[in-house]
Amino acid sequence: GEDVEQSLFLSVREGDSSVINCTYTDSSSTYLYWYKQEPGAGLQLLTYIFSNMDMKQDQRLTVLLNKKDKHLSLRIADTQTGDSAIYFCAETASGTYKYIFGTGTRLKVLA
Amino acid sequence: KAGVTQTPRYLIKTRGQQVTLSCSPISGHRSVSWYQQTPGQGLQFLFEYFSETQRNKGNFPGRFSGRQFSNSRSEMNVSTLELGDSALYLCASSSTGASGNTIYFGEGSWLTVV
Numbered sequence: 446g447e448d449v450e451q452s453l454f455l456s457v458r459e460g461d462s463s464v465i466n467c468t469y470t471d472s473s474s475t476y477l478y479w480y481k482q483e484p485g486a487g488l489q490l491l492t493y494i495f496s497n498m499d500m501k502q503d504q505r506l507t508v509l510l511n512k513k514d515k516h517l518s519l520r521i522a523d524t525q526t527g528d529s530a531i532y533f534c535a536e537t538a539s540g541t542y543k544y545i546f547g548t549g550t551r552l553k554v555l556a
Numbered sequence: 557k558a559g560v561t562q563t564p565r566y567l568i569k570t571r572g573q574q575v576t577l578s579c580s581p582i583s584g585h586r587s588v589s590w591y592q593q594t595p596g597q598g599l600q601f602l603f604e605y606f607s608e609t610q611r612n613k614g615n616f617p618g619r620f621s622g623r624q625f626s627n628s629r630s631e632m633n634v635s636t637l638e639l640g641d642s643a644l645y646l647c648a649s650s651s652t653g654a655s656g657n658t659i660y661f662g663e664g665s666w667l668t669v670v
Contacts, residue, residue, distance in 0.1 A: 475655045475656065476655050476656050480661075485663075486663055486664075487560075487646055487661035487662050487663040487664050488646065488648075488661040489661070490658055490659075490660070493658070495656070533599065535599075537655040537656075538655060539654070539655045540654075540655075541612060541655070542587070542589070542604040542606070542611045542612045542653045542654070543589065543601040543604055543612050543614070544589075544591075544601065544659065545601070546591075546598060546599035547598070548598050549598060549599075
């Protein structure tokens with residue numbers, strides 16, 4: 446089945462690292478994504494990882510994938526107030542032409 | 557390069573009416589997909605079009621329909637509006653729509669049904 450779950454809220458202090466977690470159920474997922482949504486805006490792609498990778502680093506962002514446990518995480522180093530937003534993980538499977546999104550995690554960065 | 561453009565950005569409709577939302581994809585992109593975002597259900601896939609053909613459809617009633625034109629622009633229509641149709645409708649485009657092909661979202665159309 447298709448289901449992607451995330452915790453709803455995360456609060457961190459400015460300068461700390463944030464870790465946002467996601468679990469998915471579709472083992473045929475080929476790509477997994479992280480999107481950011483700021484208030485009143487659409488979704489902005491942050492990064493993605495192919496299912497045969499374990500880790501991907503992109504500046505302050507690190508994505509870890511545990512395919513056995515179907516667990517995906519996004520680590521934001523040196524979190525800033527501008528990182529406050531809702532973060533969505535999403536999966537897509539070959540040939541489906543659709544993304545399945547998680548429930549979204551609202552990240553609040555405290556100054 | 558212009559991004560994905562959605563119109564209108566905000567609209568208010570009455571129950572029973574119908575609404576048409578428009579999406580212009582990024583130039584050169586031939587795949588357009590639509591998503592509904594609500595606080596209770598999150599982001600739900602509506603449908604995806606490529607070269608004027610619907611390739612996949614989400615679990616929405618027949619009141620929700622869409623189409624794509626030869627220039628890749630897309631419209632979605634919701635007939636007989638219900639209060640529960642109030643949502644942010646997001647359009648996304650990509651070059652082919654295949655997995656691994658990044659999709660880019662527009663800013664959405666906020667629909668309020670009263």
